[in-house]
Amino acid sequence: MSLSISLFGLGYVGSVSAACFAHMGHRVIGVDVSPAKVEMLSSGRSPIIEASMSELVAEGHASGKLEATTDAARAVRESDISFVCVGTPSLRSGKLDLSHIEKVAGEIGEALRGKGKHHTVVLRSTVLPGTTESVLIPILEKASGLRHGVNFTVCYNPEFMREGSAVSDFLKPPYTILGAIDRQHLAPLHELYKEVASPVFETSIPVAEMVKYVSNVYHAVKVGFANEIGTLCKHLGVDSQAVTEIFISDRKLNISPAYLSPGFAFGGSCLPKDLRAITHRAKELDLTLPLLESLTPSNAEHVNRAVEAVLRTNRRKIAVLGLSFKAGTDDLRESPQVQLIKRLLGEGCQVKVWDKDVSLGRLAGSNRQYIEEVIPHIGSLLSADLEEVVRSGEVVIVGTKAADKSQLATCLTPTQIVIDLVNLDRSRRAEHDACEGICW
Numbered sequence: 001m002s003l004s005i006s007l008f009g010l011g012y013v014g015s016v017s018a019a020c021f022a023h024m025g026h027r028v029i030g031v032d033v034s035p036a037k038v039e040m041l042s043s044g045r046s047p048i049i050e051a052s053m054s055e056l057v058a059e060g061h062a063s064g065k066l067e068a069t070t071d072a073a074r075a076v077r078e079s080d081i082s083f084v085c086v087g088t089p090s091l092r093s094g095k096l097d098l099s100h101i102e103k104v105a106g107e108i109g110e111a112l113r114g115k116g117k118h119h120t121v122v123l124r125s126t127v128l129p130g131t132t133e134s135v136l137i138p139i140l141e142k143a144s145g146l147r148h149g150v151n152f153t154v155c156y157n158p159e160f161m162r163e164g165s166a167v168s169d170f171l172k173p174p175y176t177i178l179g180a181i182d183r184q185h186l187a188p189l190h191e192l193y194k195e196v197a198s199p200v201f202e203t204s205i206p207v208a209e210m211v212k213y214v215s216n217v218y219h220a221v222k223v224g225f226a227n228e229i230g231t232l233c234k235h236l237g238v239d240s241q242a243v244t245e246i247f248i249s250d251r252k253l254n255i256s257p258a259y260l261s262p263g264f265a266f267g268g269s270c271l272p273k274d275l276r277a278i279t280h281r282a283k284e285l286d287l288t289l290p291l292l293e294s295l296t297p298s299n300a301e302h303v304n305r306a307v308e309a310v311l312r313t314n315r316r317k318i319a320v321l322g323l324s325f326k327a328g329t330d331d332l333r334e335s336p337q338v339q340l341i342k343r344l345l346g347e348g349c350q351v352k353v354w355d356k357d358v359s360l361g362r363l364a365g366s367n368r369q370y371i372e373e374v375i376p377h378i379g380s381l382l383s384a385d386l387e388e389v390v391r392s393g394e395v396v397i398v399g400t401k402a403a404d405k406s407q408l409a410t411c412l413t414p415t416q417i418v419i420d421l422v423n424l425d426r427s428r429r430a431e432h433d434a435c436e437g438i439c440w
């Protein structure tokens with residue numbers, strides 16, 4: 001089924017989307033405030049320099065599927081769906097400038113006032129979570145005098161194309177993300193994307209808005225990381241290309257979902273120590289590597305958030321489940337759980353600790369010595385009895401994935417507050433009303 005689409009903003013995202021939708025057989029009316037861009041598209045020339053765009057725009061012009069106008073009202077009247085692809089630049093402060101979105105929303109709203117037919121508005125520009133529902137929808141309702149969900153619907157559909165390969169990315173994106181308040185609002189978008197062979201995620205509008213930012217921020221982290229590692233390699237006289245080739249071949253831990261779930265701070269005998277060694281070496285080489293140097297303070301800040309979350313409860317009897325840095329080990333070196341307990345004791349809290357793998361009776365060798373010599377005051381708080389520890393706390397901190405849901409359920413009472421630091425899988429969380437995390 002061919003749809004009629006109006007598309008606001010004929011910059012990189014808008015003109016590529018316009019040309020590709022026309023190529024897929026839909027009728028597209030591009031709208032821009034720039035008469036020069038409108039004139040170019042109207043005469044079959046691409047307003048941007050981008051691979052395959054000249055051919056696609058010429059093809060759309062020849063078939064009569066692709067046209068452009070500065071007349072927003074006509075474009076809305078003559079289409080079923082309006083895509084909003086206008087710019088969202090930074091203000092001097094870094095704050096997002098929504099003025100173009102607000103202006104287009106007003107124009108589309110006014111045009112809808114007299115249309116008398118259901119319309120779908122799809123925001124494609126990058127906006128912070130909450131913007132579609134708190135800015136776009138209210139402006140559309142006010143300008144049109146109509147109700148969202150009744151006379152028109154709004155969806156959020158972020159764009160993942162990269163300039164330079166925008167057309168092929170548009171036709172084969174990593175995924176298609178469709179955000180809506182009600183899944184039924186997505187029907188026209190399913191129709192539109194049915195020939196695009198990529199996974200489709202239906203989700204809420206704020207999640208769709210956030211995924212776009214998370215993707216771009218992560219890409220920036222990857223570039224910054226690669227460049228800092230490359231710089232370090234060069235100054236150490238190590239072949240960075242050879243390092244990278246081997247590093248990225250690990251799809252189990254390196255290029256994988258591992259370590260990407262929000263949870264508690266990192267610790268243990270390797271990560272903190274190795275980060276210190278590498279950033280210290282960088283300093284000796286007179287190198288400034290802000291990303292690598294930021295990781296230890298970032299981790300410490302995460303422990304601070306856990307301490308703050310406990311203190312905010314205004315309760316001082318604390319049960320901590322988990323002492324080692326992760327489940328399945330008794331290694332206590334640089335465990336963030338140990339740091340958390342030390343901080344809570346310093347704040348005057350009464351703490352009891354349970355850990356399946358760390359029980360003084362079972363411990364041998366270096367870990368027993370570590371407890372006895374480095375943290376003897378924590379050793380005396382340890383118990384192997386989960387029920388006794390849970391019952392002792394007004395606040396129960398889940399600091400290990402080893403805590404058993406059904407066992408917890410038998411001893412938790414409704415008055416207790418549960419703070420889950422490790423972000424247990426939903427199916428494994430204790431069913432408890434007052435259960436929250438610090439980053440989920």
Ligand SMILES: NC(=O)c1ccc[n+]([C@@H]2O[C@H](COP(=O)([O-])OP(=O)(O)OC[C@H]3O[C@@H](n4cnc5c(N)ncnc54)[C@H](O)[C@@H]3O)[C@@H](O)[C@H]2O)c1
Pocket residue numbers: 008009010011012013014031032033034037085086087088100103104124125126127159160161162163
């Ligand atoms: N460039 C990319 O690769 C890319 C990729 C994904 C998402 N995005 C996001 O998509 C959005 C658009 O990015 P872009 O690079 O295409 O921007 P752009 O600046 O190239 O184009 C925006 C266009 O909107 C037009 N415009 C402004 N006000 C208008 C109005 N009232 N009516 C009609 N047109 C109007 C401008 O004249 C301009 O042609 C941004 O939010 C951006 O963050 C960009």
